[in-house]
Amino acid sequence: MADIGKFLLTTGIIIAVIGVLLILFKDGLSFLGKLPGDVVIQRKNFTFYFPLATSILLSIILSLIFYFLGRK
Numbered sequence: 001m002a003d004i005g006k007f008l009l010t011t012g013i014i015i016a017v018i019g020v021l022l023i024l025f026k027d028g029l030s031f032l033g034k035l036p037g038d039v040v041i042q043r044k045n046f047t048f049y050f051p052l053a054t055s056i057l058l059s060i061i062l063s064l065i066f067y068f069l070g071r072k
Contacts, residue, residue, distance in 0.1 A: 010069060 037053030 014065065 035053040039050040041048040
C-alpha cells in the first residue's frame with residue numbers, strides 16, 4: 001500500500017510542477033499543439049483538431065520520466 005501512496009504523491013507533484021511551468025511559460029510553449037503531424041480539419045461551420053504528434057511527444061517524455069523515477 002505504501003508503494004501506491006508514493007506513486008500517487010510523485011504523480012501529483014509532477015502534475016503540479018508541470019502546471020506551474022505551463023502558467024509561467026505559456027508563451028514559451030506555444031509550439032506545443034502546433035507540431036507537424038497534428039491533425040486540423042476546418043470546414044465552414046466545423047473545426048476538428050487532434051494533436052497526434054503532440055500526444056506522441058508527451059507520451060515519450062512522460063514514459064522517460066516515469067522510467068527514471070521507477071528505477072531502483
